[in-house]
Amino acid sequence: MMKKGIFISIEGMDGAGKSTQINLMKKFLEGQGFTVRLTREPGGTNISEKIREIILDKNNGEMEATTEALLYSASRAQHVKEFIEPALHRGEVVLCDRFEDSSIAYQAGGRALGYEAIKAINHFATGGLEPDLTIFFDISPETSLKRINSSQADRLEQEKLDFHRRVYETYIDLAEKNPLRIRIIKADRNIQEIRQDIEKLLIKLLNEI
Ligand code: TYD
Numbered sequence: 001m002m003k004k005g006i007f008i009s010i011e012g013m014d015g016a017g018k019s020t021q022i023n024l025m026k027k028f029l030e031g032q033g034f035t036v037r038l039t040r041e042p043g044g045t046n047i048s049e050k051i052r053e054i055i056l057d058k059n060n061g062e063m064e065a066t067t068e069a070l071l072y073s074a075s076r077a078q079h080v081k082e083f084i085e086p087a088l089h090r091g092e093v094v095l096c097d098r099f100e101d102s103s104i105a106y107q108a109g110g111r112a113l114g115y116e117a118i119k120a121i122n123h124f125a126t127g128g129l130e131p132d133l134t135i136f137f138d139i140s141p142e143t144s145l146k147r148i149n150s151s152q153a154d155r156l157e158q159e160k161l162d163f164h165r166r167v168y169e170t171y172i173d174l175a176e177k178n179p180l181r182i183r184i185i186k187a188d189r190n191i192q193e194i195r196q197d198i199e200k201l202l203i204k205l206l207n208e209i
Contacts, residue, residue: 109170
């Protein structure tokens with residue numbers, strides 16, 4: 001596929017404050033004259049949003065980790081083919097709230113399904129499409145858990161903390177292995193400071209293409 005547009009993904013732990021900044025990024029890039037498509041995973045197309053409902057449904061507690069991993073990648077396959085690639089082909093900017101790195105962090109890391117397996121099903125799903133830039137919103141796993149649930153940690157919460165730590169460590173590992181694509185933004189700061197750092201990254205990216 002001829003790729004003319006720009007593909008940017010936004011990653012981070014739950015509660016990292018991605019959504020505020022994604023909207024600011026959209027405004028900034030539109031100000032630079034781009035058509036910007038905001039989208040999210042799991043989701044972004046009718047079929048992918050239906051898959052999202054299955055994955056996130058609290059009544060589906062019996063879901064196997066492998067099933068979950070395959071559903072995330074199935075949702076991604078549809079999203080790439082139906083939404084992301086056509087937008088890039090038209091020369092648009094795609095801003096995607098989470099992409100493949102989420103599956104590496106949560107399913108390979110958090111659920112401990114292993115890097116190779118998750119990488120393989122995702123490569124099948126995306127055909128190898130990778131973001132031009134990935135911004136990782138860095139907050140500690142402890143802050144993340146506190147923001148999504150402020151109650152005292154019980155046994156289950158503790159399990160959740162271990163899970164969150166594995167997700168976080170996997171993200172950091174990914175960022176270290178892909179220093180050109182994945183840029184870490186310290187997200188435990190005020191909105192304007194974060195915004196300025198992100199705009200610097202965007203300007204750099206726009207100068208490179
Ligand atoms: P969502 O409500 O969109 O969370 P957030 O606002 O933090 O992005 O729910 C998405 C959840 O799914 C989130 O906990 C991360 C998880 N996830 C995975 O485990 N694997 C994936 O591949 C993706 C895209 C998300």
